[in-house]
Amino acid sequence: MRSLLARAFSLRFRSANACFFAAWLVSNSADAAAPVLDHLFPAAVQVGTTNVVTAVGKFDPWPAKVWVDAPGIVFKAETNSGKFSVEVAADAPVGGHLVRLYNEQGVSGLRFLVVTKERQTEEVEPNNEFKKPQMVEAFPAFINGRLEKSGDVDSYAVALEVGQTLVASVEAYTLASPVDAVLRVVDARGVQVAWNHDGGPTLDPFLTWTAKSAGTYVVQVFGFGYPADSSVNFVGNAKCVYRLHLSRGPYVNHTVPLGVPRGRKRTLELVGWNLPAPASVEFDATTVAGDRSEARLIGKGFSNEVQLAVVDGEMLVEREPNDTASDTNRIMLPCGVTGRIDRAGDVDRFPFTARKDAKWLINVEAVALCFPLDAWVRIEDAQGKELAKNDGATGVDPKLEWTAPADGEFVVVVGNRLQRGGAEFRYHLLARPAKPELRVTLTDSALALTPGQTNDFKVALKRLHGFAGELKVAATNLPPGLSVEPVAVAAKDNEAVLKFVASTNAPPWSGSLQISATETNGRPHRAVFELTSATVNNGVPGGYQRLVVESTDQLWLTVLPAPKPKSDEKKK
Numbered sequence: 001m002r003s004l005l006a007r008a009f010s011l012r013f014r015s016a017n018a019c020f021f022a023a024w025l026v027s028n029s030a031d032a033a034a035p036v037l038d039h040l041f042p043a044a045v046q047v048g049t050t051n052v053v054t055a056v057g058k059f060d061p062w063p064a065k066v067w068v069d070a071p072g073i074v075f076k077a078e079t080n081s082g083k084f085s086v087e088v089a090a091d092a093p094v095g096g097h098l099v100r101l102y103n104e105q106g107v108s109g110l111r112f113l114v115v116t117k118e119r120q121t122e123e124v125e126p127n128n129e130f131k132k133p134q135m136v137e138a139f140p141a142f143i144n145g146r147l148e149k150s151g152d153v154d155s156y157a158v159a160l161e162v163g164q165t166l167v168a169s170v171e172a173y174t175l176a177s178p179v180d181a182v183l184r185v186v187d188a189r190g191v192q193v194a195w196n197h198d199g200g201p202t203l204d205p206f207l208t209w210t211a212k213s214a215g216t217y218v219v220q221v222f223g224f225g226y227p228a229d230s231s232v233n234f235v236g237n238a239k240c241v242y243r244l245h246l247s248r249g250p251y252v253n254h255t256v257p258l259g260v261p262r263g264r265k266r267t268l269e270l271v272g273w274n275l276p277a278p279a280s281v282e283f284d285a286t287t288v289a290g291d292r293s294e295a296r297l298i299g300k301g302f303s304n305e306v307q308l309a310v311v312d313g314e315m316l317v318e319r320e321p322n323d324t325a326s327d328t329n330r331i332m333l334p335c336g337v338t339g340r341i342d343r344a345g346d347v348d349r350f351p352f353t354a355r356k357d358a359k360w361l362i363n364v365e366a367v368a369l370c371f372p373l374d375a376w377v378r379i380e381d382a383q384g385k386e387l388a389k390n391d392g393a394t395g396v397d398p399k400l401e402w403t404a405p406a407d408g409e410f411v412v413v414v415g416n417r418l419q420r421g422g423a424e425f426r427y428h429l430l431a432r433p434a435k436p437e438l439r440v441t442l443t444d445s446a447l448a449l450t451p452g453q454t455n456d457f458k459v460a461l462k463r464l465h466g467f468a469g470e471l472k473v474a475a476t477n478l479p480p481g482l483s484v485e486p487v488a489v490a491a492k493d494n495e496a497v498l499k500f501v502a503s504t505n506a507p508p509w510s511g512s513l514q515i516s517a518t519e520t521n522g523r524p525h526r527a528v529f530e531l532t533s534a535t536v537n538n539g540v541p542g543g544y545q546r547l548v549v550e551s552t553d554q555l556w557l558t559v560l561p562a563p564k565p566k567s568d569e570k571k572k
Contacts, residue, residue, distance in 0.1 A: 034106025035064045038239045040099060042122055042144030043175055044114035048090040055082045055101060056238045057108065064101040064108075067512065069554065073097060073115065088115060096548030100556060104508050107446050107556045110531060112175055112548050114243070118142050123154055130190050130218045133157040140303035141246040145221060147179060152236035153222040160211035160248060165273040167251045168219055169199065169206040172242040176531075176544050179223035179240040183207050186218050193217070200370035201395070202546050208273055219246065227535075227542035250274045250302040254369065257317050257338035258428040259309030260285040260295065266315060268297070268308075275302070285310060309365075309428055311336035318348055325349040325380075325411045333360060337429040339414060341373055341421040350412045350429070354404035359434035359465060363399040364392075364414055366427040373425045374417045382409040391417060401434055401465065436467035440517045440527040446556040449482070450563065452504040459496045459515060459527055461489065470520055473498065473527075477513040479559065481506025489517070500557075508561045512554035526553045 036058040045051045053075075055064075063077030066084070072092030076085045092115050101108040119138070123145035127134040133155035136143070145154050160166060172181040183205040184195035199206030203226065211217065221244055225235040252275070255268040260283050270279035281299055288295045288310050297306040309315075313332065318339035322329045323346065331337060331350045339348050354360070366373035377398045378389035387405070392398035404410065414429060439462040449455055459473055473496040474486035481503045487496045498515070515527040528551040534543040 033060055033103065035059050035101035035103060035108040037099070037101045037108035037111050039175075039177065039241050040111055040113050041146055041238075041241050042120065043112060043171075043241050044116055044120050044142065044144055044243055045086060045088050046116055046118065046120050047088050047092050047094065049088055051086045051088070052078075053084045053086045053113070055084060056241075057082070057101070059101065061103070064103055065510070067100040067102060067107075067556075068113070069098040069549075069552065073113065075099075086113075098549050098552055098554075102510050102556070102558070104510065104558070104561060106448055106558050106560075107510065110445060110552065114548060116142065120144055127155045128153050130155050130186050130220065133218045136246060139246065139248050141244070143244040143246070145242050145244055146238070147221070147223060147234070147236040147240040147242070148238065149236040151234045152240075153220055153234065154244075156219045156221075156244070156246070157216050158219055158246060158248065159216050160214065162211060162214050164248050165208055165210045165251075166217070166219070167208050167245075167247040167273055169245045170204050170221060170242050171245075171548070172223065172240075173202040173204045173226070173544060174546055174548050175241060175243070176547060177239065177241050178226050178237075179235050179242065180226040180228065181205055181221060181223040181242055184220050185209050186220065188215060188217075201367050203541075206370070219244070227537075228540045245304075247303045248274065250276070250279075251304055252297070252299070252302045252306050254426065255297065255306060255308065257315050257336070258365075258369065258426070259311050259315050259336045259338070260288075261315045261336075262288065262290075262310050262312055270299075270302070272302070283308065309336055309430065311430060312432060318350075322348050322350070325351040327351065331412070331431070334432045336431075339427050339429055340423070341375075341414070341416045341425040341427070342423075343421040344419050346421045347413055347415040350414075352410055352412065352431075354408070354410055356404055356406045358404045360402050360404070360431055361399070361434045361465075362402055362412060362429075362431050363397065364427050364429055365397050366425075367395055367397050369426070369428060371424060371426045372420075373427050375427055376415050376417050377429075378413050380411040380413060382411070384411075434465040437464040438462070438467050438471075438517065438525050439464065440473075440515075440525045442515065442527050442529040442555055445529040445552060445554075446558070447500065448558040448560055449500055449502040449506070450560050451481070451502050451506040452562075453502055455500045457498045457500055459498060459517070461494045461496065461517060463492075463494065468492065471496075471517045473515065473517045475500075475513055475515050475555075477511075479507075479509040479511065479513075479557070482509075482557070482559065502559055504562075506559050506562075509557070509559040512556055514553055515555060527555075528553045529555070 038056045041054045062081040066075035070093045072089035074087045097113050098110045121143045135157045170181045180203045194209035196205040196207035222234045252270050252272040260266045265284050267282050295308045313335040315336045329350050331352045364375045364377045366375045376391045379387045388402050390398035390400050441460045443458045471489040475484040483501045489496050516524045518524045532550050534545050
């Protein structure tokens with residue numbers, strides 16, 4: 001463990017002035033009685049079950065009321081502060097859900113509860129020592145854990161056969177947990193045989209390890225504070241929740257190709273661990289809704305689900321050699337291409353034809369799919385002259401918005417900034433039309449009003465790919481005593497300010513409402529609050545760029561109780 005600490009110290013001691021991230025949490029009203037919700041534990045529950053869930057935070061007075069973003073999930077407050085009995089219906093929507101606690105004084109920040117079809121297991125303390133781990137009997141295992149105190153290490157025992165591969169991953173970052181989690185595997189002597197710190201596009205770890213001999217091995221979860229500071233101690237407190245996933249059976253890492261053509265069927269090669277050879281499955285994309293860009297592959301023969309891109313046009317697989325622009329890899333836009341940088345210095349070229357002034361979005365996904373490729377993408381003309389390029393950045397996939405300068409032949413080129421390659425350096429190249437688009441975002445997720453007062457609320461309008469036109473921004477589902485006049489927005493304006501007016505006799509109220517920007521043709525665009533954010537302080541990252549739920553269109557409104565007359569205060 002000492003060598004691990006030394007390595008972590010060298011990686012993390014970048015700045016003693018690291019900021020502590022709290023950007024996307026909703027700031028409560030000045031009244032301290034508004035609930036403060038830091039996290040829920042356990043963070044995941046199974047459909048058709050009743051669970052005791054602990055709310056971590058401050059709740060005075062108790063009990064607080066609970067809002068959930070979907071039906072079939074019912075919180076019932078227990079006697080002890082922070083304790084709820086949560087009933088999950090058999091038909092409750094599976095996936096991540098947003099939860100708020102509220103009372104007449106205000107509302108908490110948004111937090112997550114994950115609903116799953118799989119049976120959930122809770123961590124059982126004490127399990128700090130590798131010699132006294134918590135035994136894991138059923139697989140795949142989905143364990144809700146928490147690093148409860150400083151220095152905490154949670155240990156789980158797993159039996160493996162010779163040649164059997166263990167697949168282990170942790171969700172902490174994506175739950176907005178304040179811990180940079182680490183996974184490691186030790187043998188019966190406590191000798192480390194595998195470890196991982198950051199296993200993909202987030203700080204959450206992912207590891208695979210194949211046993212060379214049969215026996216019981218111990219998976220350990222611990223972590224450092226997030227955002228990072230000058231400390232190298234293992235962090236722990238009631239907020240440090242996580243989900244541990246363990247599999248020793250068939251597990252799919254990705255498919256080839258990485259997506260499917262919209263409205264069609266496609267045979268997919270399965271790539272992963274503990275899979276039969278060869279492994280493939282037919283995916284039917286005819287059932288995918290027309291506006292969806294992703295689909296889920298869930299199989300009976302493996303323990304996880306895989307996200308698939310849904311593309312308009314063909315979904316192709318790159319064929320080597322294609323360092324030069326050959327017709328073997330000719331593409332017709334729009335399309336998707338599953339490719340691979342096979343070796344150091346390898347580049348992949350895909351010729352295509354475009355019409356003058358046609359606008360295209362060309363992007364490469366690799367980091368987002370947990371591949372180690374640090375990609376760049378460029379457009380060349382038929383003579384090899386570079387017309388546009390995006391190098392991305394470390395940990396960021398490249399994107400291009402490109403307009404064809406003339407009718408003719410062009411080439412998309414993909415390469416690796418780090419000049420490395422191999423079987424795992426895969427990517428998904430996606431080309432689609434750059435259609436006008438409007439994004440409407442809220443500057444906050446909650447608003448509190450006092451009767452007799454007016455509050456300004458800003459709505460941001462981001463016009464993309466040539467979107468233009470007048471808009472009308474308005475709020476709906478308003479409670480009694482509250483008025484908001486719609487705001488007309490000129491064709492090039494990028495902001496609207498709504499005035500929320502509470503009458504002097506407005507009754508107390510708590511609930512959600514929506515804000516939309518509507519085009520002159522009647523097409524609405526619902527405003528959302530983005531939970532994701534990112535910061536960097538002296539090279540130290542903060543914020544959460546990926547979360548189990550990344551936005552909500554539910555603006556929370558609290559109409560506070562009317563202030564008591566001064567004469568009443570004097571009588572007291």
